[in-house]
Amino acid sequence: MPFGPASIEDVPEHLARCMALARSHPRHGYDLAVVLRAEERVIGGCTQALLNDEPCHATFLYLFNRRYWGRGYATEAMRALFEYGFET
Numbered sequence: 001m002p003f004g005p006a007s008i009e010d011v012p013e014h015l016a017r018c019m020a021l022a023r024s025h026p027r028h029g030y031d032l033a034v035v036l037r038a039e040e041r042v043i044g045g046c047t048q049a050l051l052n053d054e055p056c057h058a059t060f061l062y063l064f065n066r067r068y069w070g071r072g073y074a075t076e077a078m079r080a081l082f083e084y085g086f087e088t
């Protein structure tokens with residue numbers, strides 16, 4: 001990725017930050033892995049983060065391995081995050 005984790009050695013710290021975010025109350029963000037079930041492989045990630053300084057505002061982003069671009073995976077991930085964000 002163009003930003004961390006930059007190496008395999010950085011992954012445990014990155015995952016620890018993601019897990020801390022998942023345990024926070026109130027929870028202000030979701031940093032999720034996207035797994036291609038057919039290959040049992042992580043192919044990217046997506047994030048939904050509430051903006052603390054703007055009520056009812058959030059940012060959404062995704063990042064995928066280039067080999068999986070153009071197949072609708074980002075659309076599927078964003079649709080699920082939007083649905084969760086606006087309905088839950």
